[in-house]
Amino acid sequence: MVAITAHPCEGLHGRLRVPGDKSISHRALMLGALAVGETRITGLLEAEDVLATARAVGQLGAEVTRDDDGPWRVQGRGLGGLVAPEDVLDLGNSGTGARLMMGILAGHPLTAVLTGDASLRSRPMGRVAAPLELMGAAITAREGCRLPLTLTGSADPLPIRYRLPVASAQVKSAVLLAGLNATGETAVIEPEPTRDHSERMLRHFGAEVAVEDREEDGAEVREIRLTGQPELRAAALQVPGDPSSAAFPAVAALLLPGAEVTIEGVGLNPLRSGLYETLREMGAEIREENRRELGGEPVADLAVRASALTGVTVPAERAPRMIDEYPVLAVAAACAEGPTVMQGLGELRVKESDRLASMAAGLAACGIEVEAGEDSLMVRGRSGRVPGGNTTPIATRLDHRIAMSFLVLGLAAERPVVIDDGRPIDTSFPGFAALMAGLGARLEVEAAP
Numbered sequence: 001m002v003a004i005t006a007h008p009c010e011g012l013h014g015r016l017r018v019p020g021d022k023s024i025s026h027r028a029l030m031l032g033a034l035a036v037g038e039t040r041i042t043g044l045l046e047a048e049d050v051l052a053t054a055r056a057v058g059q060l061g062a063e064v065t066r067d068d069d070g071p072w073r074v075q076g077r078g079l080g081g082l083v084a085p086e087d088v089l090d091l092g093n094s095g096t097g098a099r100l101m102m103g104i105l106a107g108h109p110l111t112a113v114l115t116g117d118a119s120l121r122s123r124p125m126g127r128v129a130a131p132l133e134l135m136g137a138a139i140t141a142r143e144g145c146r147l148p149l150t151l152t153g154s155a156d157p158l159p160i161r162y163r164l165p166v167a168s169a170q171v172k173s174a175v176l177l178a179g180l181n182a183t184g185e186t187a188v189i190e191p192e193p194t195r196d197h198s199e200r201m202l203r204h205f206g207a208e209v210a211v212e213d214r215e216e217d218g219a220e221v222r223e224i225r226l227t228g229q230p231e232l233r234a235a236a237l238q239v240p241g242d243p244s245s246a247a248f249p250a251v252a253a254l255l256l257p258g259a260e261v262t263i264e265g266v267g268l269n270p271l272r273s274g275l276y277e278t279l280r281e282m283g284a285e286i287r288e289e290n291r292r293e294l295g296g297e298p299v300a301d302l303a304v305r306a307s308a309l310t311g312v313t314v315p316a317e318r319a320p321r322m323i324d325e326y327p328v329l330a331v332a333a334a335c336a337e338g339p340t341v342m343q344g345l346g347e348l349r350v351k352e353s354d355r356l357a358s359m360a361a362g363l364a365a366c367g368i369e370v371e372a373g374e375d376s377l378m379v380r381g382r383s384g385r386v387p388g389g390n391t392t393p394i395a396t397r398l399d400h401r402i403a404m405s406f407l408v409l410g411l412a413a414e415r416p417v418v419i420d421d422g423r424p425i426d427t428s429f430p431g432f433a434a435l436m437a438g439l440g441a442r443l444e445v446e447a448a449p
């Protein structure tokens, strides 16, 4: 464990770039492996989660290399061309890595064993196993459909029409990836639209993906249809900065008086930008500059200024568009004026940790009033600096976003905030402490024993 202490500080200043988007990076490696030819990826996130996916893709026969000056290259095997791995595939901490990989494997006639770290091994895989079994995969897993699991895919997967029981881009993507090898059309129906990086990237590689918004039984739904057995052609990719990582310096800048920070090249896919929408509703000054497109994704520079925030109610239907940002939103809410109520948070209970429980416990330990329901959280803002000064280090529970959220809180507190372990941060945001220090943040990393 490597404890980190965040010391209260004043305004942050400067320009920075955050590392590449995690969701897009996983998909770039995976689709690169399935395409014919060499896929060159610039801006790939070089963090533990993505490196685990790169290793897994390599074990399946797609050579993955890094050029000395940065870009990565994947030598694709072509659809259906992956080979059986000789050893267990270890996806580390990553739900996206594990679940999307299951989708790919379901469309290949080979057997693989998947595992991950203690956090990933505690997360439910049944949501992905259920549709993949309908498509012809055979899956044997530990009790509760947890990893490790063994999956034998099918040479001839069945196309299905699948209505998602939970709003999950990972489940949607797993079904679409399995459907690549099916003859005919695979369809996924979403009750709430979730991030569409898979759909965008599949098109970029030459697949036919149709998207239709329509009404069904009086409710709006989105239907995504993939035409099976496309010819996936290798295509160059540029990965934008991760909006989920940008959220940490952005919220820190909002909370520290006098701060002015510009974060360059942030991906602003509309299905990922719920946090920024919410912060603006709370009174945040966040300007988008230099809007452009990068590899089929919208991107902009975010100019953020310290702002007085007011609590709001965040509706449940916004949850899929900001699902990973609730921990850092809760930190912003703690410093806002009045209560912030977040609804529809059931999925937070099955992320890298039970994030509802992690946030509620940590905020209370820092002197903030919270009320956690089964799928909601109320944070009573203190309108300015929060007490901080927790006596027992915040338990980060192998969860990178819990770790970074409480470090941001410490910067905006009256007394320091200490977390028990900063190492999980490397799963998504390598160099976080150094980047924040470059802006003027005071983060003290305990010397390794």
Ligand code: S3P
Residues within 6 Å of the ligand: 022, 023, 024, 096, 167, 168, 169, 170, 171, 173, 194, 195, 323, 324, 347
């Ligand atoms: C992701 C989807 C989300 C998100 C995760 C990344 C993806 O999970 O929480 O960090 O890359 O598809 P769910 O789809 O399970 O909500």
